[in-house]
Amino acid sequence: MNITAHRLLVLPAAVALALSMTGCSAVANIAHKTHDESFADRAAATTGWTGVPAPSWLPSDATDIHNLATNDETNAVIALKSTSREPSGCVEADREAIPFDQPSWAPKLDRFPDRVQRCGDYEVMRIDGGLLGWFSATEPGQKPTASAS
Structure with a gap:
């Protein structure tokens, strides 16, 4: 796997982790x-x-x-x-x-x-x-x- 493909796989997981750590209200505030x-x-x-x-x-x-x-x-x-x-x-x-x-x-x-x-x-x-x-x-x-x- 090349580095670009690896980054594309890791990025969604990192975003999901960051969102889960900010809490539901922060996610809701962004969405609304x-x-x-x-x-x-x-x-x-x-x-x-x-x-x-x-x-x-x-x-x-x-x-x-x-x-x-x-x-x-x-x-x-x-x-x-x-x-x-x-x-x-x-x-x-x-x-x-x-x-x-x-x-x-x-x-x-x-x-x-x-x-x-x-x-x-x-x-x-x-x-x-x-x-x-x-x-x-x-x-x-x-x-x-x-x-x-």
Whole structure:
């Protein structure tokens, strides 16, 4: 067997091994053109958020913050733990959308309330022990702003 043929046999095995070592979520993120990030608290989220600024509605006591967003930032879903009753700087409004995905770290919901908190570009609802928020672009290329007002 020549060297080129050997490389062609070894390459698929190496790729398969690399993919298996990165975990299922990394493979899914590549396939679905998303990125998934987690932060211990609001301070870490504020400095480490990817793609757009961290939402200003994140409560000061937020912990265990997770964000799944499309790479173009036109859709996002956020879950966090918090004892705050409501997100910061939001108003009650009719729900317009639902999260584009239900990642493993988000609660599995069959129904969404008709009314949610409108936090700037995000819709947010109370869940057991925290908050669930989402952004859904209403026009091509729209991204969320950090401001809740």
